Amino acid sequence: MGERPPRGWTETDSRAFIDDGAVFVPGREEQIATLRALIPAGPDEPFTVAELGAGGGVLARAVLEAFPRCRYVALDGSPAMRTRLGETLARHAARVEVHDFELAERAWRAALPSPLRCVLASLVVHHLPAAGKRRLFADLARRLEPGGALLLVDIVEPTSAAVREAFARQWDDAARVQSLALTGGLEAFERFQTDGWNFYRGTPDSYDQPSRLDEQLRWLSEAGLAPVDCFWMRAGHAVFGGWRP
Numbered sequence: 001m002g003e004r005p006p007r008g009w010t011e012t013d014s015r016a017f018i019d020d021g022a023v024f025v026p027g028r029e030e031q032i033a034t035l036r037a038l039i040p041a042g043p044d045e046p047f048t049v050a051e052l053g054a055g056g057g058v059l060a061r062a063v064l065e066a067f068p069r070c071r072y073v074a075l076d077g078s079p080a081m082r083t084r085l086g087e088t089l090a091r092h093a094a095r096v097e098v099h100d101f102e103l104a105e106r107a108w109r110a111a112l113p114s115p116l117r118c119v120l121a122s123l124v125v126h127h128l129p130a131a132g133k134r135r136l137f138a139d140l141a142r143r144l145e146p147g148g149a150l151l152l153v154d155i156v157e158p159t160s161a162a163v164r165e166a167f168a169r170q171w172d173d174a175a176r177v178q179s180l181a182l183t184g185g186l187e188a189f190e191r192f193q194t195d196g197w198n199f200y201r202g203t204p205d206s207y208d209q210p211s212r213l214d215e216q217l218r219w220l221s222e223a224g225l226a227p228v229d230c231f232w233m234r235a236g237h238a239v240f241g242g243w244r245p
């Protein structure tokens with residue numbers, strides 16, 4: 001595949017997220033620990049994971065370290081992110097493939113490895129509209145081996161104005177606390193505010209199209225996954241998914 005930039009998400013976004021993602025994402029370590037614990041595999045098992053929008057490889061590294069025999073296919077549409085991925089995962093390079101992809105396209109879904117134990121996606125599926133998410137879940141559920149899991153982290157659409165305001169406040173609070181704790185100052189939090197990273201405060205980015213959590217759980221069920229559930233949630237960020245029976 002060529003060097004096509006992902007629609008909407010820019011290389012400037014990638015560089016900002018590489019620098020400040022740990023501050024901008026609420027409870028990132030908890031999200032990663034939750035996902036990792038739900039991957040349906042024993043620690044010494046050989047199996048394959050695919051990650052969509054793998055970004056700088058923070059989740060991938062945690063999974064590769066927890067499962068020393070897993071093979072990891074990391075897909076991302078950003079050249080800057082793929083460069084960073086390669087650096088983050090250098091120690092595990094023999095078990096890792098990194099590829100360009102466009103989330104909305106369907107050819108890559110048919111080309112996913114088989115058997116496939118787990119598909120992970122963190123903070124990327126909200127770039128698809130509702131119908132695109134529903135189709136993605138159906139396409140991915142078909143690719144999973146029995147017992148395999150589709151596990152996601154994503155921002156979700158609030159169900160009312162009051163909930164939107166609660167999510168917005170929680171996200172600001174988390175970013176402020178993380179800025180102080182991780183960098184010793186508030187400059188990263190100021191970038192979070194100035195550059196409009198809090199989706200719930202209003203965003204000019206039409207490619208941010210989160211869907212409600214209840215709808216997404218229904219689409220996962222309709223895709224044939226069971227059980228489906230939400231396992232963690234904070235500041236509008238949900239960890240959720242389901243298993244192929």
Ligand SMILES: C[S@@+](CC[C@H](N)C(=O)[O-])C[C@H]1O[C@@H](n2cnc3c(N)ncnc32)[C@H](O)[C@@H]1O
Nearest residue numbers: 006009053054055077078081102103122123124
């Ligand atoms: C918010 S970042 C999340 C990165 C990583 N998953 C994490 O949680 O740290 C979104 C990632 O998805 C990728 N991305 C966004 N839209 C995409 C699209 N339409 N096709 C392919 N990749 C996309 C970006 O390049 C970026 O790496």
